[in-house]
Amino acid sequence: MKRVVCIGGGLAAIYFSLLLSEEVELYLILGEGPEESNSYLAKGGIAVSLDIEDQAAHIADTLVAGAGLCNPQIVKEVIENSSRLLQDLKARGLYFDPNPSKEGGHAIARIQHISDQTGKFLLEKLWADLKKRKNTHFLYHTVATQLIIEKGICKGLTIANYLEGTCKNIFADSVVLASGGCGNLYAQHTNGIGANGEGAGMAKRAGIALQDMAFIQFHPTKMFLENKSENILVTEAFRGAGAILRDNNGYEFMKDLHPLASLAPRDIVSLGMFLKMEETQAKHVYLDFSKVDTQHFMRSFPFLFDAVKRGGFLSHEKIPVTPAAHYQCGGVDVDGNSATAIPGLFAIGEVARTGLHGANRLASNSLLELFHFAAKLASSEIIQTNNYGAGEDDLKPLIVEIPxxxxxxxxxxxxxxxxxxxxxxxxxxxxxxxxxxxxxxxxxxxxxxxxxxxxxxxxxxxxxxxxxxxxxxxxxxxxxxxxxx
Ligand SMILES: Cc1cc2nc3c(=O)[nH]c(=O)nc-3n(C[C@H](O)[C@H](O)[C@H](O)COP(=O)(O)OP(=O)(O)OC[C@H]3O[C@@H](n4cnc5c(N)ncnc54)[C@H](O)[C@@H]3O)c2cc1C
Structure with missing residues (x-):
């Protein structure tokens, strides 16, 4: 039986695992499991173009966001396959809201979503399906620390149990990196705790090029919570509903920077907030929601309303917010089949740089990208025909306490x-x-x-x-x- 090892517990890893032939023995290196992934946090949804006319518009929107650095072939391939992907998810029993939503940069409403917690619902269903499969070994509390490269071929990886410190080499015919992005490298970020750039770092150490790494996308408004690891996004639609950015003196600083003030494009808002925070040495600015109708707030933003209440900000009618690192547009360089330059090593999801995003990601194109390439890799012959062998070696344990x-x-x-x-x-x-x-x-x-x-x-x-x-x-x-x- 061939053996594949996949690193990650997010949607890229889980969808890939679910579509891989049951003839293959699969090891999933999971950390704590899906809940620490960015996939679990995805709110908005999946960008899907349902007809040919919209495909052309979706391609154009993606290329504009990517500022000339996308790979047009990849953009076309991914977007043309998007409605087929949606059908597959529906056939698996996932129910999307009837009306797609519209996000910044998209010409029309094409974001398929499940309430305002799309990633969580997708993960829960696909994870439950995966748990029923007999060919998959789930390695919890385990992280990958190093790729094993012999004579230019990836033969497996070193893994460690972080509760016990036990380490071993695990050999496989193919290794798949689905380890996500790197938001945790930044003091302010919106990501899950598993998104720390370790997978990309391992690949780099093994000699793989990382491409487009300058392009880290920032989200303008994360709720600022002192000494709390919870990351709560304040959707841009909330500013659309009347919330206004103000500095710590109550001044509406965005008025000086753009005619649309708080509703300026995302990158300009992030920049304006960051410069204001540097100038005033503040850790955040405020989002004043005194002009937002309370009924509308409760009805249209239930997740946010609850978080604002829990944070104790409801009576003050303002939320402390900061911009934050959100998405890694670049990553491990792969070809159109998710293969890296090292035979036996593949990368899918946010860790991979396929060429879809170029210099900036169009909102909700990332779930689309990971589903497309996870499915393509799972059905490709190469993942199952490598003949590099399987096995395991115990290694000297490491100390788990952190100095x-x-x-x-x-x-x-x-x-x-x-x-x-x-x-x-x-x-x-x-x-x-x-x-x-x-x-x-x-x-x-x-x-x-x-x-x-x-x-x-x-x-x-x-x-x-x-x-x-x-x-x-x-x-x-x-x-x-x-x-x-
Ligand atoms: C708050 C938020 C909202 C978002 N909303 C949307 C949206 O609406 N639409 C959209 O398209 N995109 C959205 N994104 C982006 C999208 O969620 C991610 O790009 C996508 O989910 C990444 O999936 P992934 O499987 O590649 O990685 P992840 O889901 O991050 O999973 C990576 C997994 O790898 C594990 N891992 C990492 N390193 C190791 C290691 N060394 N050993 C073992 N395991 C490891 C992690 O623990 C994690 O389980 C959002 C992102 C955030 C943060």
């Missing part, structure tokens, strides 16, 4: 990424920050033989450096890479 200097290093990296490779970037500051990342890199290597967390942090630093180098090399502002002088 305080490593936690401090992790926090320092998040602050550095936020201030130097965040919403707006400056050449001098980026060079200086890259130097600091190099120092962290050299230091972490010393800890890696002993501490499991050091291995993970080492992979994260590799991804952070890839973002830094890519940002430094891009001399012009484009897409979500914005320079200031």
């Amino acid at each position: 305080s200097e490593l936690l401090q290093m992790e926090n320092a990296i998040k602050e550095l990424m936020w201030h130097s490779f965040g919403i707006c970037r400056n050449a001098g500051q980026m060079e200086k920050a890259l130097g600091e990342l190099e120092v962290f890199h050299a230091t972490i290597e010393y800890f890696e033989a002993t501490y499991l967390f050091a291995k993970r942090l080492g992979n994260r630093i590799e991804t952070a450096k890839a973002i830094a180098n890519a940002a430094i090399q891009r001399k012009e502002s484009i897409g979500c890479h914005q320079l200031i002088h």
